[in-house]
Amino acid sequence: MAGEHLRDILFLCALQNAVKHGGVPQAGAVVGMVMSAHPEFRPRAKEIATLAKEAIADVAALSSDNRVAQLQARAPEMYDAIYVKHEHRTVLPDLESAEHGVVMRFAPNPSGPLHIGHARAAVLNDAYVKQYGGRYILRIEDTDPKRVDPKAYEMVKEDIGWLGLGITETVTQSERLPLYYDLCRQLIEKGGAYVCTCDNEHFRELKQAKTACPCRDQPVEKNLNLWEKMLDHTLKEGEVTVRIRTDLNHPDPAMRDFPAFRILDTPPHPKVKAHVYPLMNFSVVADDHLLGVTHVIRGKDHIANTRRQRYIYDHFGWKVPVYRHYGRMGIEGVVLSTSQMRLGINEGKFTGWDDIRLGTLRALARRGISPDAVKNAVLAIGIGDTDISFSWDNLYAENKKIVDPVANRYFFVPDPVTAQIDGAKPHTAHAMLHPGDAARGTRTLAFEGTVLLPGREITPDVTMIRLKDLFNVKITWNGSIPTFSYAGDSLAEARATKAHIIQWLPGQESVHCTILTQEGEMSGACEPRVKEELGKVVQFERVGFVKIDAVDNDGVRAYFTHT
Numbered sequence: 001m002a003g004e005h006l007r008d009i010l011f012l013c014a015l016q017n018a019v020k021h022g023g024v025p026q027a028g029a030v031v032g033m034v035m036s037a038h039p040e041f042r043p044r045a046k047e048i049a050t051l052a053k054e055a056i057a058d059v060a061a062l063s064s065d066n067r068v069a070q071l072q073a074r075a076p077e078m079y080d081a082i083y084v085k086h087e088h089r090t091v092l093p094d095l096e097s098a099e100h101g102v103v104m105r106f107a108p109n110p111s112g113p114l115h116i117g118h119a120r121a122a123v124l125n126d127a128y129v130k131q132y133g134g135r136y137i138l139r140i141e142d143t144d145p146k147r148v149d150p151k152a153y154e155m156v157k158e159d160i161g162w163l164g165l166g167i168t169e170t171v172t173q174s175e176r177l178p179l180y181y182d183l184c185r186q187l188i189e190k191g192g193a194y195v196c197t198c199d200n201e202h203f204r205e206l207k208q209a210k211t212a213c214p215c216r217d218q219p220v221e222k223n224l225n226l227w228e229k230m231l232d233h234t235l236k237e238g239e240v241t242v243r244i245r246t247d248l249n250h251p252d253p254a255m256r257d258f259p260a261f262r263i264l265d266t267p268p269h270p271k272v273k274a275h276v277y278p279l280m281n282f283s284v285v286a287d288d289h290l291l292g293v294t295h296v297i298r299g300k301d302h303i304a305n306t307r308r309q310r311y312i313y314d315h316f317g318w319k320v321p322v323y324r325h326y327g328r329m330g331i332e333g334v335v336l337s338t339s340q341m342r343l344g345i346n347e348g349k350f351t352g353w354d355d356i357r358l359g360t361l362r363a364l365a366r367r368g369i370s371p372d373a374v375k376n377a378v379l380a381i382g383i384g385d386t387d388i389s390f391s392w393d394n395l396y397a398e399n400k401k402i403v404d405p406v407a408n409r410y411f412f413v414p415d416p417v418t419a420q421i422d423g424a425k426p427h428t429a430h431a432m433l434h435p436g437d438a439a440r441g442t443r444t445l446a447f448e449g450t451v452l453l454p455g456r457e458i459t460p461d462v463t464m465i466r467l468k469d470l471f472n473v474k475i476t477w478n479g480s481i482p483t484f485s486y487a488g489d490s491l492a493e494a495r496a497t498k499a500h501i502i503q504w505l506p507g508q509e510s511v512h513c514t515i516l517t518q519e520g521e522m523s524g525a526c527e528p529r530v531k532e533e534l535g536k537v538v539q540f541e542r543v544g545f546v547k548i549d550a551v552d553n554d555g556v557r558a559y560f561t562h563t
């Protein structure tokens, strides 16, 4: 547009606005467009206001086909801009030392399926790998057999597939125990770790008093000998711990000579035969180093671990990855604790890991939340270190952007009552499958004398309604008994009398439909064609988006997604 005459600019802005929104634009909107695109005109505001009115009048005089043709001919880029959906990419802050690519990892414990809290780490790390290029490792951290659910290995992979993460390789820590054992031996030889046979309680007291335990200064040979006895199981569970030598004067007692390996006899590990297990801080450092991890994005709850892990890096003389710790995220309204979820499932309180009252990704999927909505919502939260609470509204808004353009529309009538409409001939309603996409066509609803109406909306104060896409109905009340009669086809008349526009179903043809929400069930009827939408999200008009979960001879079961 640069260099064009002000009058032309105003005309084109008015034209674009008219093509985009239909009808004739408001002067304020056109002036606003021009001022923001051309701040140099701001001093001429008064003149522009007058010229804008003229431009709008010129546009108003054109037929709508003519408007499109003129805009395409005179400013094709403005025409395209109406239809090009701008990719709204959330820009994450740069990571230092990432210019030449990154190696990052997502490291869940296989104790259950992934939930919305995991999605944050999973998606943020994924986004950075995509941004800088590199490898994205899925690392299954299963070195605590007490926290392993054998079924979770598969569930975690399914959840990652659903999220569409760009994982380039997968490692499972229980398959790498010999590597950790080897590093432990090296660390003992370097004097960075020792094998402690003190009673745990006694060690704790010494640690609180910043005092070394007798094992701390035993010779390397003795440590190596004890380590062999751990491995050959001469030493038993509870008798021994490998400790990392840190700083006994560290102000935080949790940093002082923290444990790195232990013996566990039970429960048996579902994948390997083992009894010596590394604790998280050791196996995480070993693998971050061995796998070449360059950047770690994880929650603030790991800050103390980052401090502990630095001691291990220093003993080995390894390069420390770049860390970012994001703030805590409170998530209300769903159950997230794996143990509570498991208990509830076992007790029959929840139907399974995808029960919609849970915060698992599979529960979100079940109720029609798309993986891209989860990703966008999580990216919008970002990696800031302020504590926040997760906004379901934002997730729903992201999801709505995705489902609204694709979901077909249908009528659902809650708690239906049958009404006979006197004086109406058979009619056929042609309701659009999608109001923004006429090409998708219509569904037909045949009226043959009776309709199903939402009982709760037919109250004695209602005397006129419009059955959507059909005709108007007059309601006459005899006490609490309504009589329904045909009152013409005119939508204008319905609008003039402010009649409620009501979704309805043909009395002779509907299917039973239950909508399950997090709070409970909503029972009603819907169009038979909804049965063809199994597995998809549709919009029940004036109710909200729902995912069609099951279809059988008894009808349809749907999960409520959001309004």
Ligand code: GLU
Pocket (backbone or CB within 6 Å): 107, 108, 109, 141, 284, 298, 302
């Ligand atoms: N497996 C650890 C966890 O799920 C993650 C370890 C890490 O990110 O360093 O908490």
